[in-house]
Amino acid sequence: MSADSAADRAGVTASIERLFRNTAVAIRGALTRRDGRVTLGGSGLAYFLLYLVGLRHLGFGPSGYEVSVVSNPLTRAFRQVGPFQWEPIALVVVGPVELLVAPLNVLLGAVLALLVGLNLAVSVVAWRGPSACRLGPGAGTAAGLPGLLSGFACCGPTILLVVGVQASAGILALFQWLLPVTIVALLGTLLWVGSRVEAA
Numbered sequence: 758m759s760a761d762s763a764a765d766r767a768g769v770t771a772s773i774e775r776l777f778r779n780t781a782v783a784i785r786g787a788l789t790r791r792d793g794r795v796t797l798g799g800s801g802l803a804y805f806l807l808y809l810v811g812l813r814h815l816g817f818g819p820s821g822y823e824v825s826v827v828s829n830p831l832t833r834a835f836r837q838v839g840p841f842q843w844e845p846i847a848l849v850v851v852g853p854v855e856l857l858v859a860p861l862n863v864l865l866g867a868v869l870a871l872l873v874g875l876n877l878a879v880s881v882v883a884w885r886g887p888s889a890c891r892l893g894p895g896a897g898t899a900a901g902l903p904g905l906l907s908g909f910a911c912c913g914p915t916i917l918l919v920v921g922v923q924a925s926a927g928i929l930a931l932f933q934w935l936l937p938v939t940i941v942a943l944l945g946t947l948l949w950v951g952s953r954v955e956a957a
Contacts, residue, residue, distance in 0.1 A: 780951025784875055787882040796881045801874030808866040814845060814857040823850040834860050841865065841936045865936075872943035879950050 787793035809815035827833055830846040838844050845857035 776948055776951050778951075779954035780947055783879055783883075783950050783954050784947070787875075787879045790882055792885060793878040793882045797874040797878040800877045801870040804873045805866050805870035808869060809856070809862075812842065812859075812862060812866075814859060814862065816855050817853045818850065818855045820853045821850050822852070823848065869939070869943075872940065872947070876943055876946055879947070883950070 788797065806815060824847065826847045827845075833844050834846050836844040843859045843861040845859040845862075847858040849856045849858060
């Protein structure tokens with residue numbers, strides 16, 4: 758019985774390793790093409806900027822040049838002001854552009870932007886040239902969906918304010934779950950694409 762369970766565990770481990778290896782093949786295949794790299798860079802940067810705008814950390818104000826840092830920035834950088842949101846520790850003004858710098862928000866936004874960009878890059882390449890990623894048909898559409906839907910994770914409450922919806926506590930509580938769900942969905946679709954990679 759123990760030999761069978763050990764063989765089962767070995768089989769599951771091998772399947773997981775193959776899934777991650779195939780996902781890496783799909784990502785590498787997408788990034789060897791110019792359209793994949795452009796999609797990654799363009800969509801990742803656009804998402805990152807929209808993420809900061811959604812948090813109200815990036816915007817426009819009076820023109821000027823300034824860099825100011827709060828007192829005790831290391832402690833305040835880890836102070837949460839909301840679900841998956843941390844306190845800004847610096848203000849950077851360059852011309853009319855104002856940026857509130859919260860390192861953990863920047864890191865989280867960069868991770869999300871990378872995942873969104875990778876999903877869309879694989880999606881575009883799978884649609885335009887699936888052989889580059891050794892993908893079967895239909896992988897491209899599914900890979901792109903979480904990337905398109907993930908914008909609600911950061912700025913759901915802001916969207917509600919903009920459209921003037923009176924949000925109940927239940928709706929606002931729902932938005933705090935969108936970020937982890939988004940990350941799981943983005944990773945899940947990348948792994949699903951990996952499962953569609955055909956052996957060489």
